Amino acid sequence: MFWTVTLSLLKGFGAATELFFLTLLLGLPLGLVVAFGSMSKFQPFRRWILYRKKAPGKFLQALAQLRPISALTNIIVWIIRGTPLMLQIIIIFYGPGLWFDNNIWAFGNGRMAACTLAFVINYACYFSVIYRGGIEGVPVGQREAGEVLGMTKRQIFFKVTLLQMVKRVVPPLSNEIITLVKDTSLARIIAITELIKAGEAYMKSNGITWPLFYTAVFYLIFVGILTLLFNFVERKLSYFR
Amino acid sequence: MAILEVQNIEKHFGSTKVLTDISFSLEEGQALSIIGSSGSGKTTLLRCLNFLEKPDKGRICVRGKVLFDAGDPSTQLEGEIRKKRLHFGLVFQSFNLFPQYTALQNITLARELQARERGETKAQIEAAGRELLSQMGLSDRADHYPHQLSGGQQQRVAIARALALQPDILCFDEPTSALDPELTGEVLRVIRNLAEKKTTMIIVTHEMAFARDVADQVIFMDEGIIVEQGDPHKVIDHPKEDRTRQFLSRYTERN
Numbered sequence: 001m002f003w004t005v006t007l008s009l010l011k012g013f014g015a016a017t018e019l020f021f022l023t024l025l026l027g028l029p030l031g032l033v034v035a036f037g038s039m040s041k042f043q044p045f046r047r048w049i050l051y052r053k054k055a056p057g058k059f060l061q062a063l064a065q066l067r068p069i070s071a072l073t074n075i076i077v078w079i080i081r082g083t084p085l086m087l088q089i090i091i092i093f094y095g096p097g098l099w100f101d102n103n104i105w106a107f108g109n110g111r112m113a114a115c116t117l118a119f120v121i122n123y124a125c126y127f128s129v130i131y132r133g134g135i136e137g138v139p140v141g142q143r144e145a146g147e148v149l150g151m152t153k154r155q156i157f158f159k160v161t162l163l164q165m166v167k168r169v170v171p172p173l174s175n176e177i178i179t180l181v182k183d184t185s186l187a188r189i190i191a192i193t194e195l196i197k198a199g200e201a202y203m204k205s206n207g208i209t210w211p212l213f214y215t216a217v218f219y220l221i222f223v224g225i226l227t228l229l230f231n232f233v234e235r236k237l238s239y240f241r
Numbered sequence: 242m243a244i245l246e247v248q249n250i251e252k253h254f255g256s257t258k259v260l261t262d263i264s265f266s267l268e269e270g271q272a273l274s275i276i277g278s279s280g281s282g283k284t285t286l287l288r289c290l291n292f293l294e295k296p297d298k299g300r301i302c303v304r305g306k307v308l309f310d311a312g313d314p315s316t317q318l319e320g321e322i323r324k325k326r327l328h329f330g331l332v333f334q335s336f337n338l339f340p341q342y343t344a345l346q347n348i349t350l351a352r353e354l355q356a357r358e359r360g361e362t363k364a365q366i367e368a369a370g371r372e373l374l375s376q377m378g379l380s381d382r383a384d385h386y387p388h389q390l391s392g393g394q395q396q397r398v399a400i401a402r403a404l405a406l407q408p409d410i411l412c413f414d415e416p417t418s419a420l421d422p423e424l425t426g427e428v429l430r431v432i433r434n435l436a437e438k439k440t441t442m443i444i445v446t447h448e449m450a451f452a453r454d455v456a457d458q459v460i461f462m463d464e465g466i467i468v469e470q471g472d473p474h475k476v477i478d479h480p481k482e483d484r485t486r487q488f489l490s491r492y493t494e495r496n
Protein backbone atom coordinates (compact mmCIF):
# COMPACT_ATOMS: atom_id res chain seq x y z
CA MET A 1 0.00 0.00 0.00
CA PHE A 2 2.77 2.45 0.97
CA TRP A 3 4.40 2.08 -2.43
CA THR A 4 1.20 2.49 -4.41
CA VAL A 5 0.43 5.61 -2.41
CA THR A 6 3.98 6.89 -2.88
CA LEU A 7 3.79 6.28 -6.60
CA SER A 8 0.49 8.08 -7.03
CA LEU A 9 1.64 10.94 -4.83
CA LEU A 10 4.78 11.16 -6.98
CA LYS A 11 2.53 11.58 -9.98
CA GLY A 12 0.72 14.42 -8.25
CA PHE A 13 4.06 15.85 -7.28
CA GLY A 14 5.08 15.69 -10.94
CA ALA A 15 2.10 17.84 -11.90
CA ALA A 16 2.90 20.28 -9.10
CA THR A 17 6.57 20.61 -10.10
CA GLU A 18 5.60 21.02 -13.74
CA LEU A 19 3.38 23.92 -12.78
CA PHE A 20 6.10 25.27 -10.49
CA PHE A 21 8.87 25.29 -13.07
CA LEU A 22 6.69 26.56 -15.90
CA THR A 23 5.56 29.44 -13.70
CA LEU A 24 9.16 30.33 -12.90
CA LEU A 25 10.36 29.90 -16.46
CA LEU A 26 7.70 32.21 -17.88
CA GLY A 27 6.84 34.33 -14.85
CA LEU A 28 10.34 35.51 -13.95
CA PRO A 29 11.02 37.18 -17.32
CA LEU A 30 7.43 38.40 -17.69
CA GLY A 31 7.76 39.98 -14.25
CA LEU A 32 10.69 42.00 -15.51
CA VAL A 33 8.62 43.26 -18.43
CA VAL A 34 5.80 44.21 -16.05
CA ALA A 35 8.32 45.95 -13.76
CA PHE A 36 9.64 48.06 -16.63
CA GLY A 37 6.05 48.83 -17.63
CA SER A 38 5.17 50.04 -14.15
CA MET A 39 8.28 52.24 -14.05
CA SER A 40 7.75 53.66 -17.54
CA LYS A 41 8.08 57.44 -17.63
CA PHE A 42 6.50 57.67 -21.09
CA GLN A 43 4.31 60.78 -21.18
CA PRO A 44 2.89 60.92 -24.71
CA PHE A 45 0.71 63.98 -24.16
CA ARG A 46 3.30 66.11 -22.42
CA ARG A 47 5.06 67.55 -25.46
CA TRP A 48 1.91 68.24 -27.33
CA ILE A 49 0.16 69.98 -24.42
CA LEU A 50 3.00 71.94 -22.81
CA TYR A 51 4.38 73.35 -26.02
CA ARG A 52 1.12 74.73 -27.36
CA LYS A 53 0.70 78.49 -27.55
CA LYS A 54 -2.27 78.56 -25.17
CA ALA A 55 -1.67 77.89 -21.47
CA PRO A 56 -3.15 74.47 -20.59
CA GLY A 57 -6.07 74.21 -18.18
CA LYS A 58 -6.18 71.94 -15.13
CA PHE A 59 -7.41 68.91 -17.02
CA LEU A 60 -4.79 69.24 -19.75
CA GLN A 61 -2.06 69.77 -17.17
CA ALA A 62 -3.04 66.53 -15.47
CA LEU A 63 -3.15 64.80 -18.84
CA ALA A 64 0.34 66.06 -19.61
CA GLN A 65 1.62 64.42 -16.42
CA LEU A 66 -0.14 61.12 -17.18
CA ARG A 67 2.09 58.10 -17.72
CA PRO A 68 -0.37 55.76 -19.44
CA ILE A 69 1.86 52.67 -19.59
CA SER A 70 2.82 52.95 -15.97
CA ALA A 71 -0.76 53.70 -14.88
CA LEU A 72 -2.26 50.82 -16.83
CA THR A 73 0.37 48.38 -15.58
CA ASN A 74 -0.16 49.47 -12.01
CA ILE A 75 -3.92 48.95 -12.31
CA ILE A 76 -3.40 45.44 -13.67
CA VAL A 77 -0.92 44.62 -10.90
CA TRP A 78 -3.36 45.97 -8.33
CA ILE A 79 -6.20 43.78 -9.67
CA ILE A 80 -4.08 40.64 -9.88
CA ARG A 81 -2.54 41.07 -6.46
CA GLY A 82 -5.82 42.21 -4.97
CA THR A 83 -7.85 39.13 -5.90
CA PRO A 84 -7.31 35.47 -4.96
CA LEU A 85 -5.28 33.34 -7.32
CA MET A 86 -7.99 30.70 -6.97
CA LEU A 87 -10.53 33.07 -8.51
CA GLN A 88 -8.14 33.91 -11.34
CA ILE A 89 -7.66 30.21 -12.14
CA ILE A 90 -11.44 29.70 -12.26
CA ILE A 91 -12.00 32.74 -14.47
CA ILE A 92 -9.26 31.82 -16.91
CA PHE A 93 -10.36 28.19 -17.19
CA TYR A 94 -14.14 28.56 -17.25
CA GLY A 95 -14.41 32.13 -18.55
CA PRO A 96 -13.96 31.52 -22.27
CA GLY A 97 -16.52 28.69 -22.33
CA LEU A 98 -19.07 30.55 -20.18
CA TRP A 99 -18.93 34.01 -21.72
CA PHE A 100 -17.76 33.43 -25.25
CA ASP A 101 -19.18 29.96 -25.72
CA ASN A 102 -15.73 28.88 -26.78
CA ASN A 103 -13.82 26.57 -24.45
CA ILE A 104 -10.34 27.24 -25.71
CA TRP A 105 -8.94 24.82 -23.11
CA ALA A 106 -10.65 21.75 -24.61
CA PHE A 107 -7.48 19.98 -25.63
CA GLY A 108 -5.29 17.33 -24.04
CA ASN A 109 -3.33 19.40 -21.55
CA GLY A 110 -5.86 22.22 -21.56
CA ARG A 111 -6.37 22.30 -17.81
CA MET A 112 -2.69 22.49 -17.09
CA ALA A 113 -2.24 25.18 -19.76
CA ALA A 114 -5.04 27.31 -18.28
CA CYS A 115 -3.67 26.85 -14.80
CA THR A 116 -0.15 27.74 -15.91
CA LEU A 117 -1.43 30.89 -17.58
CA ALA A 118 -3.16 31.99 -14.38
CA PHE A 119 -0.07 31.25 -12.31
CA VAL A 120 2.28 33.03 -14.71
CA ILE A 121 0.17 36.19 -14.78
CA ASN A 122 -0.32 36.17 -11.03
CA TYR A 123 3.30 35.51 -10.13
CA ALA A 124 4.68 37.89 -12.77
CA CYS A 125 2.81 40.68 -10.97
CA TYR A 126 4.29 39.72 -7.61
CA PHE A 127 7.75 39.35 -9.13
CA SER A 128 7.43 42.74 -10.83
CA VAL A 129 6.93 44.47 -7.51
CA ILE A 130 10.02 42.74 -6.14
CA TYR A 131 12.10 43.63 -9.21
CA ARG A 132 10.94 47.20 -9.01
CA GLY A 133 11.99 47.43 -5.38
CA GLY A 134 15.38 46.02 -6.33
CA ILE A 135 15.89 48.38 -9.23
CA GLU A 136 14.72 51.48 -7.39
CA GLY A 137 16.57 50.43 -4.26
CA VAL A 138 19.96 50.94 -5.85
CA PRO A 139 20.91 54.52 -4.90
CA VAL A 140 21.02 56.98 -7.82
CA GLY A 141 24.50 57.87 -6.62
CA GLN A 142 25.74 54.56 -7.99
CA ARG A 143 24.60 55.39 -11.50
CA GLU A 144 25.87 58.93 -11.22
CA ALA A 145 29.27 57.76 -10.01
CA GLY A 146 29.49 55.58 -13.11
CA GLU A 147 28.38 58.41 -15.38
CA VAL A 148 30.93 60.80 -13.95
CA LEU A 149 33.61 58.17 -14.57
CA GLY A 150 32.68 58.18 -18.25
CA MET A 151 31.04 54.77 -18.25
CA THR A 152 28.35 54.07 -20.85
CA LYS A 153 24.78 53.26 -19.83
CA ARG A 154 25.40 49.61 -20.69
CA GLN A 155 28.56 49.44 -18.65
CA ILE A 156 26.84 51.06 -15.70
CA PHE A 157 24.00 48.55 -15.85
CA PHE A 158 26.11 45.44 -16.24
CA LYS A 159 29.17 46.41 -14.18
CA VAL A 160 27.63 48.50 -11.43
CA THR A 161 23.91 48.22 -10.78
CA LEU A 162 22.93 44.71 -11.92
CA LEU A 163 24.63 42.77 -9.13
CA GLN A 164 23.33 45.20 -6.52
CA MET A 165 19.80 44.65 -7.84
CA VAL A 166 20.23 40.88 -7.76
CA LYS A 167 21.42 41.06 -4.17
CA ARG A 168 18.38 43.11 -3.20
CA VAL A 169 15.96 40.88 -5.06
CA VAL A 170 17.08 37.42 -3.94
CA PRO A 171 15.61 37.37 -0.39
CA PRO A 172 12.07 38.55 -1.28
CA LEU A 173 12.13 36.47 -4.46
CA SER A 174 13.01 33.32 -2.54
CA ASN A 175 10.09 33.98 -0.20
CA GLU A 176 7.75 34.29 -3.14
CA ILE A 177 9.09 31.16 -4.80
CA ILE A 178 8.59 29.14 -1.64
CA THR A 179 5.01 30.39 -1.52
CA LEU A 180 4.64 29.27 -5.12
CA VAL A 181 5.51 25.68 -4.15
CA LYS A 182 2.52 25.54 -1.84
CA ASP A 183 0.23 27.53 -4.14
CA THR A 184 0.49 24.76 -6.74
CA SER A 185 -2.12 22.95 -4.61
CA LEU A 186 -4.68 25.46 -5.91
CA ALA A 187 -4.57 23.69 -9.28
CA ARG A 188 -6.99 21.10 -7.95
CA ILE A 189 -9.79 23.66 -8.22
CA ILE A 190 -9.96 22.86 -11.93
CA ALA A 191 -9.48 19.15 -11.32
CA ILE A 192 -5.77 18.87 -11.90
CA THR A 193 -4.44 16.00 -9.81
CA GLU A 194 -1.68 17.75 -7.98
CA LEU A 195 -0.26 16.49 -4.71
CA ILE A 196 -3.11 17.24 -2.29
CA LYS A 197 -5.79 15.94 -4.63
CA ALA A 198 -3.76 12.77 -5.12
CA GLY A 199 -3.51 12.25 -1.36
CA GLU A 200 -7.10 13.10 -0.66
CA ALA A 201 -8.26 10.56 -3.21
CA TYR A 202 -7.32 7.77 -0.76
CA MET A 203 -9.50 9.32 1.90
CA LYS A 204 -12.49 9.10 -0.36
CA SER A 205 -11.82 5.67 -1.92
CA ASN A 206 -10.08 3.73 0.87
CA GLY A 207 -11.03 5.75 3.93
CA ILE A 208 -7.41 6.26 4.97
CA THR A 209 -6.08 9.67 5.98
CA TRP A 210 -2.32 9.13 6.24
CA PRO A 211 -1.67 9.68 2.50
CA LEU A 212 -3.00 13.20 2.89
CA PHE A 213 -0.51 13.95 5.65
CA TYR A 214 2.17 12.12 3.72
CA THR A 215 1.92 14.86 1.06
CA ALA A 216 3.47 17.27 3.56
CA VAL A 217 6.74 15.30 3.30
CA PHE A 218 6.97 16.11 -0.40
CA TYR A 219 6.40 19.82 0.17
CA LEU A 220 8.87 19.90 3.04
CA ILE A 221 11.63 18.20 1.06
CA PHE A 222 11.07 20.41 -1.96
CA VAL A 223 11.00 23.60 0.09
CA GLY A 224 14.01 22.37 2.06
CA ILE A 225 16.07 21.98 -1.11
CA LEU A 226 14.99 25.42 -2.34
CA THR A 227 15.90 26.96 1.00
CA LEU A 228 19.39 25.47 0.82
CA LEU A 229 19.76 26.78 -2.72
CA PHE A 230 18.68 30.32 -1.81
CA ASN A 231 20.88 30.34 1.27
CA PHE A 232 23.79 29.38 -0.95
CA VAL A 233 23.07 32.24 -3.37
CA GLU A 234 22.64 34.72 -0.53
CA ARG A 235 25.93 33.61 1.00
CA LYS A 236 27.65 34.00 -2.37
CA LEU A 237 26.43 37.60 -2.49
CA SER A 238 27.22 38.43 1.12
CA TYR A 239 30.77 39.60 0.44
CA PHE A 240 29.49 43.13 -0.13
CA ARG A 241 26.81 45.35 1.31
CA MET B 242 44.69 81.00 -20.72
CA ALA B 243 42.29 79.72 -18.10
CA ILE B 244 41.79 75.97 -18.02
CA LEU B 245 38.12 76.41 -17.14
CA GLU B 246 35.78 79.17 -18.07
CA VAL B 247 32.20 79.18 -16.86
CA GLN B 248 30.05 81.85 -18.45
CA ASN B 249 26.60 83.01 -17.32
CA ILE B 250 25.30 79.64 -16.16
CA GLU B 251 21.64 79.59 -15.23
CA LYS B 252 19.67 76.62 -13.96
CA HIS B 253 16.00 76.15 -13.10
CA PHE B 254 14.24 73.23 -11.48
CA GLY B 255 10.69 73.69 -12.67
CA SER B 256 9.86 77.26 -11.74
CA THR B 257 12.56 77.65 -9.07
CA LYS B 258 15.74 79.33 -10.20
CA VAL B 259 18.68 77.62 -8.55
CA LEU B 260 21.63 79.24 -10.34
CA THR B 261 21.69 82.77 -11.73
CA ASP B 262 24.37 84.17 -14.00
CA ILE B 263 27.26 82.15 -12.60
CA SER B 264 30.58 83.14 -14.21
CA PHE B 265 34.10 82.42 -13.10
CA SER B 266 37.36 81.12 -14.47
CA LEU B 267 40.05 78.92 -13.09
CA GLU B 268 43.74 78.75 -13.97
CA GLU B 269 45.55 75.47 -14.41
CA GLY B 270 47.04 74.20 -11.16
CA GLN B 271 44.85 76.38 -9.00
CA ALA B 272 42.27 75.46 -6.39
CA LEU B 273 38.92 77.19 -6.11
CA SER B 274 36.80 76.92 -2.97
CA ILE B 275 33.08 77.48 -3.07
CA ILE B 276 31.36 78.35 0.19
CA GLY B 277 27.78 79.25 0.91
CA SER B 278 24.81 78.27 3.01
CA SER B 279 22.66 75.22 2.45
CA GLY B 280 20.53 75.43 -0.66
CA SER B 281 22.62 78.13 -2.29
CA GLY B 282 23.23 75.95 -5.36
CA LYS B 283 26.79 74.71 -4.80
CA THR B 284 26.02 71.07 -5.52
CA THR B 285 23.92 72.00 -8.53
CA LEU B 286 26.84 73.99 -9.95
CA LEU B 287 29.22 71.03 -9.63
CA ARG B 288 26.60 68.75 -11.16
CA CYS B 289 26.29 71.10 -14.12
CA LEU B 290 30.05 70.98 -14.66
CA ASN B 291 29.92 67.18 -14.60
CA PHE B 292 26.97 67.01 -16.99
CA LEU B 293 24.70 65.47 -14.37
CA GLU B 294 22.43 68.49 -14.82
CA LYS B 295 21.93 70.51 -17.95
CA PRO B 296 22.16 74.29 -17.49
CA ASP B 297 19.36 76.32 -19.08
CA LYS B 298 21.72 79.11 -20.09
CA GLY B 299 25.43 79.71 -20.34
CA ARG B 300 28.64 78.15 -21.58
CA ILE B 301 31.32 75.89 -20.17
CA CYS B 302 34.76 76.01 -21.82
CA VAL B 303 37.79 73.89 -21.00
CA ARG B 304 41.16 74.94 -22.39
CA GLY B 305 39.42 77.34 -24.72
CA LYS B 306 37.17 74.69 -26.21
CA VAL B 307 33.43 75.09 -25.81
CA LEU B 308 32.21 71.91 -24.08
CA PHE B 309 28.71 73.11 -23.48
CA ASP B 310 26.68 75.99 -24.81
CA ALA B 311 23.02 76.12 -23.86
CA GLY B 312 22.29 78.01 -27.08
CA ASP B 313 24.05 75.55 -29.35
CA PRO B 314 22.46 72.08 -29.57
CA SER B 315 25.49 70.72 -31.40
CA THR B 316 27.41 70.94 -28.10
CA GLN B 317 24.83 68.80 -26.35
CA LEU B 318 24.89 65.58 -28.34
CA GLU B 319 24.24 62.56 -26.10
CA GLY B 320 27.04 60.56 -27.61
CA GLU B 321 29.70 63.15 -26.90
CA ILE B 322 28.74 63.96 -23.35
CA ARG B 323 30.47 60.83 -22.06
CA LYS B 324 33.80 61.95 -23.49
CA LYS B 325 33.33 65.53 -22.30
CA ARG B 326 32.71 64.34 -18.78
CA LEU B 327 36.22 63.00 -18.65
CA HIS B 328 37.55 66.56 -18.41
CA PHE B 329 36.02 66.64 -14.95
CA GLY B 330 36.16 64.37 -11.93
CA LEU B 331 33.65 64.47 -9.09
CA VAL B 332 34.05 63.34 -5.51
CA PHE B 333 30.64 62.98 -3.88
CA GLN B 334 29.66 63.92 -0.38
CA SER B 335 28.45 60.36 0.20
CA PHE B 336 31.42 58.66 -1.54
CA ASN B 337 29.25 56.46 -3.81
CA LEU B 338 31.86 53.74 -4.00
CA PHE B 339 30.76 50.57 -5.81
CA PRO B 340 30.07 48.14 -2.95
CA GLN B 341 30.75 44.96 -4.91
CA TYR B 342 34.30 45.95 -5.84
CA THR B 343 37.41 46.17 -3.70
CA ALA B 344 39.16 49.48 -3.13
CA LEU B 345 41.59 48.75 -5.95
CA GLN B 346 38.85 47.56 -8.31
CA ASN B 347 36.84 50.71 -7.61
CA ILE B 348 39.81 52.73 -8.77
CA THR B 349 40.62 50.69 -11.86
CA LEU B 350 37.14 49.71 -13.11
CA ALA B 351 36.35 52.70 -15.31
CA ARG B 352 39.87 52.99 -16.63
CA GLU B 353 39.90 49.32 -17.56
CA LEU B 354 36.64 49.76 -19.43
CA GLN B 355 38.33 52.56 -21.36
CA ALA B 356 41.62 50.69 -21.75
CA ARG B 357 41.30 50.33 -25.49
CA GLU B 358 40.55 53.97 -26.27
CA ARG B 359 43.30 54.98 -23.88
CA GLY B 360 45.75 52.43 -25.27
CA GLU B 361 46.65 50.98 -21.88
CA THR B 362 47.14 47.45 -20.63
CA LYS B 363 45.47 45.94 -17.61
CA ALA B 364 48.80 45.67 -15.82
CA GLN B 365 49.56 49.35 -16.35
CA ILE B 366 46.17 50.34 -15.04
CA GLU B 367 46.50 48.17 -11.96
CA ALA B 368 49.95 49.56 -11.23
CA ALA B 369 48.59 53.08 -11.54
CA GLY B 370 45.75 52.13 -9.20
CA ARG B 371 48.14 50.81 -6.56
CA GLU B 372 50.25 53.93 -6.90
CA LEU B 373 47.16 56.06 -6.25
CA LEU B 374 46.24 53.95 -3.24
CA SER B 375 49.67 54.44 -1.72
CA GLN B 376 49.39 58.16 -2.42
CA MET B 377 46.19 58.05 -0.34
CA GLY B 378 47.97 56.11 2.39
CA LEU B 379 45.83 53.04 1.73
CA SER B 380 48.27 50.51 0.24
CA ASP B 381 47.26 47.92 2.83
CA ARG B 382 43.56 48.33 2.02
CA ALA B 383 43.67 47.45 -1.70
CA ASP B 384 41.61 44.28 -1.31
CA HIS B 385 39.11 45.60 1.21
CA TYR B 386 35.51 46.12 0.20
CA PRO B 387 33.96 49.54 0.89
CA HIS B 388 31.93 48.28 3.86
CA GLN B 389 35.17 47.15 5.48
CA LEU B 390 36.60 50.68 5.35
CA SER B 391 35.99 53.70 7.59
CA GLY B 392 34.26 56.73 6.12
CA GLY B 393 37.54 58.59 5.80
CA GLN B 394 39.14 55.64 4.03
CA GLN B 395 36.15 55.30 1.72
CA GLN B 396 36.37 58.94 0.77
CA ARG B 397 40.08 58.62 0.05
CA VAL B 398 39.35 55.65 -2.23
CA ALA B 399 36.71 57.77 -3.95
CA ILE B 400 39.29 60.53 -4.48
CA ALA B 401 41.71 58.00 -5.95
CA ARG B 402 38.94 56.66 -8.18
CA ALA B 403 38.32 60.15 -9.57
CA LEU B 404 42.05 60.78 -10.00
CA ALA B 405 42.53 57.50 -11.87
CA LEU B 406 40.96 58.97 -14.98
CA GLN B 407 43.32 61.95 -14.87
CA PRO B 408 40.66 64.65 -15.14
CA ASP B 409 41.65 68.21 -16.00
CA ILE B 410 39.58 69.53 -13.13
CA LEU B 411 38.68 67.61 -9.99
CA CYS B 412 35.52 68.67 -8.17
CA PHE B 413 34.77 67.92 -4.52
CA ASP B 414 31.27 68.27 -3.12
CA GLU B 415 31.59 68.69 0.63
CA PRO B 416 34.03 65.78 0.83
CA THR B 417 34.09 65.71 4.62
CA SER B 418 30.47 66.50 5.48
CA ALA B 419 29.44 62.88 5.85
CA LEU B 420 32.40 62.07 8.11
CA ASP B 421 32.83 61.98 11.86
CA PRO B 422 34.87 65.00 12.95
CA GLU B 423 37.90 62.88 13.83
CA LEU B 424 38.01 61.51 10.29
CA THR B 425 37.86 64.78 8.39
CA GLY B 426 41.56 65.47 8.97
CA GLU B 427 42.82 62.54 6.92
CA VAL B 428 40.69 63.51 3.92
CA LEU B 429 41.60 67.20 4.11
CA ARG B 430 45.26 66.22 4.30
CA VAL B 431 44.95 64.28 1.07
CA ILE B 432 43.28 67.22 -0.68
CA ARG B 433 45.96 69.54 0.68
CA ASN B 434 48.60 67.25 -0.84
CA LEU B 435 46.83 67.42 -4.18
CA ALA B 436 46.83 71.21 -4.00
CA GLU B 437 50.55 71.20 -3.32
CA LYS B 438 50.99 69.07 -6.43
CA LYS B 439 49.13 71.72 -8.40
CA THR B 440 46.04 69.69 -9.13
CA THR B 441 43.32 71.89 -10.61
CA MET B 442 40.42 71.62 -8.18
CA ILE B 443 37.04 73.03 -7.25
CA ILE B 444 36.20 72.34 -3.63
CA VAL B 445 32.76 72.93 -2.15
CA THR B 446 33.27 72.92 1.59
CA HIS B 447 32.04 74.15 4.93
CA GLU B 448 35.56 73.98 6.40
CA MET B 449 36.34 77.69 6.28
CA ALA B 450 39.90 77.48 7.60
CA PHE B 451 40.66 74.78 5.06
CA ALA B 452 39.11 76.78 2.21
CA ARG B 453 41.21 79.77 3.12
CA ASP B 454 44.49 77.87 3.43
CA VAL B 455 44.23 75.63 0.40
CA ALA B 456 42.44 77.69 -2.19
CA ASP B 457 43.84 80.29 -4.54
CA GLN B 458 40.39 81.71 -5.02
CA VAL B 459 37.15 81.63 -3.07
CA ILE B 460 33.58 82.06 -4.26
CA PHE B 461 30.78 82.82 -1.84
CA MET B 462 27.36 81.87 -3.16
CA ASP B 463 23.96 82.75 -1.80
CA GLU B 464 20.58 81.91 -3.33
CA GLY B 465 22.13 80.88 -6.60
CA ILE B 466 24.27 83.90 -7.28
CA ILE B 467 27.95 84.62 -6.71
CA VAL B 468 27.95 87.30 -4.04
CA GLU B 469 31.67 87.69 -3.64
CA GLN B 470 34.73 86.14 -5.16
CA GLY B 471 38.46 86.62 -4.96
CA ASP B 472 41.50 86.02 -2.82
CA PRO B 473 40.62 83.63 0.04
CA HIS B 474 42.14 85.77 2.77
CA LYS B 475 40.22 88.79 1.57
CA VAL B 476 36.88 87.02 1.18
CA ILE B 477 37.01 84.98 4.37
CA ASP B 478 38.89 87.33 6.68
CA HIS B 479 37.76 90.68 5.33
CA PRO B 480 34.51 90.18 3.40
CA LYS B 481 33.19 93.21 1.54
CA GLU B 482 29.55 92.15 1.29
CA ASP B 483 27.06 92.07 4.15
CA ARG B 484 25.72 88.68 3.14
CA THR B 485 29.19 87.16 3.24
CA ARG B 486 29.82 88.68 6.65
CA GLN B 487 26.52 87.31 7.99
CA PHE B 488 27.23 83.85 6.64
CA LEU B 489 30.76 83.77 8.06
CA SER B 490 29.71 85.06 11.45
CA ARG B 491 27.11 82.31 11.69
CA TYR B 492 29.96 79.94 10.97
CA THR B 493 32.31 81.18 13.62
CA GLU B 494 29.49 81.12 16.16
CA ARG B 495 28.70 77.53 15.38
CA ASN B 496 32.28 76.29 15.51
Ligand SMILES: Nc1ncnc2c1ncn2[C@@H]1O[C@H](COP(=O)(O)OP(=O)(O)OP(=O)(O)O)[C@@H](O)[C@H]1O
Binds near residue numbers: 259277282
Ligand atom coordinates in the same frame (compact mmCIF):
# COMPACT_ATOMS: atom_id res chain seq x y z
N1 LIG C 1 16.64 67.70 -8.59
C1 LIG C 1 16.13 68.82 -8.02
N2 LIG C 1 14.85 69.15 -8.23
C2 LIG C 1 14.33 70.27 -7.68
N3 LIG C 1 15.01 71.12 -6.90
C3 LIG C 1 16.30 70.86 -6.65
C4 LIG C 1 16.93 69.69 -7.20
N4 LIG C 1 18.21 69.67 -6.79
C5 LIG C 1 18.37 70.77 -6.02
N5 LIG C 1 17.23 71.49 -5.93
C6 LIG C 1 17.05 72.77 -5.21
O1 LIG C 1 18.05 73.64 -5.65
C7 LIG C 1 18.53 74.42 -4.59
C8 LIG C 1 20.04 74.31 -4.50
O2 LIG C 1 20.39 72.99 -4.12
P1 LIG C 1 21.88 72.52 -3.96
O3 LIG C 1 21.85 71.09 -3.57
O4 LIG C 1 22.64 72.87 -5.18
O5 LIG C 1 22.38 73.40 -2.74
P2 LIG C 1 23.74 73.30 -1.94
O6 LIG C 1 24.32 74.66 -1.96
O7 LIG C 1 24.57 72.20 -2.45
O8 LIG C 1 23.24 72.99 -0.48
P3 LIG C 1 23.94 72.09 0.67
O9 LIG C 1 24.97 72.96 1.31
O10 LIG C 1 22.80 71.78 1.60
O11 LIG C 1 24.50 70.88 0.00
C9 LIG C 1 17.82 73.94 -3.34
O12 LIG C 1 16.80 74.87 -3.06
C10 LIG C 1 17.25 72.62 -3.73
O13 LIG C 1 16.05 72.39 -3.06
Ligand SMILES: [Mg+2]
Binds near residue numbers: 283285414
Ligand atom coordinates in the same frame (compact mmCIF):
# COMPACT_ATOMS: atom_id res chain seq x y z
MG1 LIG D 1 25.28 70.36 -1.66
